[in-house]
Amino acid sequence: MSRTGTTTRDRTGRSRRTSPRRTSPGRSAASVTPLPSRRKPARTDRRRRRPVQLGLALVALAALLWLLFAGPLLTVSSLQVDGLRTLPAEQVREAAGIERGTPLLRVDVDAAEARVARLPQIASVEVTRGWPDSVVITVVERVPVAIVGPPGERSLVDAEGVLFDMVTGEPPAGVVPLDVADPRPGDPATLAALAAISALPADVRAGVAGAAATGPEDIALTLDDGTQVRWGDASESAAKAAALGGLIEQLASGALEPAETIDVSTPDAVVLR
Structure with missing residues (x-):
């Protein structure tokens, strides 16, 4: 005669399937502490360095501008005159009106050309900067016929x-x-x-x-x-x-x-x- 019911094996298996998993108290989800972020200090350092870098760049730019426009290194020390046939070079230099010691970038070459071109003997003139310390005045004199x-x-x-x-x-x-x-x-x-x-x-x-x-x-x-x-x-x-x-x-x-x-x-x- 057959029997129906639950065996010990069945009860044990079911108990294993339904029993909750135990977790260690030290590993509970509520007790996990997140690690502090390591990026915040780096970002802060970069932000702090930006004003310093900007200030240094502005100082360097100001120094460069001073050197070019007012410094003693890139200034006119000679006025070279090329292409002369009969005119004295000093007459052309005086007409150009460029003073020695003037920073090269402050020399108005167009104005100097206009002044030299007023000399009756000049057919054409070109004034150029000769780095680092000279100005070159190239003229073509009129040829009498x-x-x-x-x-x-x-x-x-x-x-x-x-x-x-x-x-x-x-x-x-x-x-x-x-x-x-x-x-x-x-x-x-x-x-x-x-x-x-x-x-x-x-x-x-x-x-x-x-x-x-x-x-x-x-x-x-x-x-x-x-x-x-x-x-x-x-x-x-x-x-x-x-x-x-x-x-x-x-x-x-x-x-x-x-x-x-x-x-x-x-x-x-x-x-x-």
Whole structure:
């Protein structure tokens, strides 16, 4: 006859399954103490260092600015002038108005260029800083091509028609006396005559006693021996100058009979009279 009920084994197994787990009093969840964070002091230190670092950076920046703009190291001790032909270097330095001892960064190069450019003899100028202690003034002087005006009031003229220097004595070698009604940069007759003179080789120009232009299409030269040269306008000036140079050589050698007038207005068909 079978029996129903609970055996000791069943009771023991069920008891094991239903009995709660025991925990050590020292390990209870309520008694665990969290570890203190180690990041807070590091963050605090960084925050404290920031004002110090910022202050040091500002001090360094102020020192650098003082060194550049007011310090004694990067100051002008020399004024170098390049490109001079006839002007004295001291005249250019005085015109620049840059004092020795001025910090280089405080030198106004644009203002210095403007002051030097006012000199009549200067065609162009550039002022640059030469680190650590110099200023370089590079100039291009005007090159005289002709001389205009009555004796005692004569002025040198460059190829652009700019009157830039008074001459009381003899003009420089190769400078041709020019007779025009209104010598100035914008005058057509002046510019045409200057173009003709500029085209002449140095040896030919040295034998020209004078030039005249009643208009831009009526240029004439007078040689040292009195020969008249009809030039016409300023077109083909290089070809006209070459033709005139060849004729002068032939006349000097006796290959051609002397002529009172040489017409080079058409350079490939010159006429001697």
